[in-house]
Amino acid sequence: MTGMTGVSVQADGADRLQSFGPVVTDHSRVLILGSMPGTASLAAGEYYAHPRNAFWPMLFEYFGEPVSADYACRLNLIRDHDLALWDVCHRCSREGSLDTAIRHPELNDIDGLVRTCGIGTVLCNGQKAGALLRRKMPAVPVLILPSTSPALTLPYREKCRIWHSALDQALSGQIQNR
Numbered sequence: 001m002t003g004m005t006g007v008s009v010q011a012d013g014a015d016r017l018q019s020f021g022p023v024v025t026d027h028s029r030v031l032i033l034g035s036m037p038g039t040a041s042l043a044a045g046e047y048y049a050h051p052r053n054a055f056w057p058m059l060f061e062y063f064g065e066p067v068s069a070d071y072a073c074r075l076n077l078i079r080d081h082d083l084a085l086w087d088v089c090h091r092c093s094r095e096g097s098l099d100t101a102i103r104h105p106e107l108n109d110i111d112g113l114v115r116t117c118g119i120g121t122v123l124c125n126g127q128k129a130g131a132l133l134r135r136k137m138p139a140v141p142v143l144i145l146p147s148t149s150p151a152l153t154l155p156y157r158e159k160c161r162i163w164h165s166a167l168d169q170a171l172s173g174q175i176q177n178r
Contacts, residue, residue, distance in 0.1 A: 017094055019087040019108065020047060023075055024117055028084035030170040031119045033110065035128040036089040038097030038149070046071045047085055050097075052150035054159050055125065062164050082171065084119060086110070088132040098151060099128035107136055114138040121170040123163075126152070141175040 019036055040050040048055040056074055060067040063081055068074060078085050092105040110133060113119065120140055124130040126147030133142065143166050146154050169175045 016091060017042060017089075018091050019089055020045070022084060022086035022108075022113055023047070023078050024084035024086070024113065025079050025082075026117065027082055028079075028117050029082045029120050029173075030167070031084040031086065031110075031114065031117075031122045032078075032125060033122055033129050033133060034085075034087045034125045035099045035132060036087050036092055036094065036102060036105075040097070046074075048148065050150065053148050054150075054156055055148040057156075058148060058160050058163050061160065062167055084113070084117065086113065088124075088129050097149075099126060099147070099149075102128065102132075105132055107132065111136060111138040114140055120173060121175050123166055123170060143170070143175065 017036060024031075034047070037047065038050055038053075041047060043049070057067050059077060063077065065077065068077075077083075086108060088107055088110065089102065089105045090108045093103040094101045110122070114122070115138075119138075122133070122138060122140060122142045124133060124142060124144045126149065127144060128147075130142070130144035145163055145166055146152055146159050148159060148163075152159075
């Protein structure tokens with residue numbers, strides 16, 4: 001039985017969530033990975049749809065563009081700046097939106113996407129994305145950044161400082177594989 005977009009309810013009553021496909025072009029150089037879309041994102045069918053998530057405002061600020069609520073404009077920002085966007089989990093069970101509640105994750109083929117598209121760096125949006133990725137680490141540099149989720153109480157300006165610095169390094173090719 002299907003509920004909101006990307007959610008199926010199993011016979012035992014547990015929600016089995018499914019992530020979205022990747023946003024990528026043939027010129028994407030940096031892959032940004034979340035763990036799994038939250039309930040607001042799944043309901044909207046859009047990456048980072050929660051109105052208090054800092055992801056989109058931070059990216060628009062970084063590229064010096066006015067923040068847009070239009071999802072097509074948001075995806076164009078990703079594509080136009082050589083970024084790619086995806087989640088580590090393809091499917092999982094989870095109650096609510098917290099990463100700590102993720103159970104039984106099935107991972108996306110991150111390494112396959114990295115190799116196929118020539119991605120040079122992976123930026124993980126939060127500790128959980130990084131922890132899940134460690135199970136199937138791609139052969140490119142990976143940076144684990146603070147989550148843009150409103151659940152992480154790190155001040156917005158501090159999140160921006162860290163993310164903008166990582167984007168500077170990743171887009172300039174300064175990050176070396178360890």
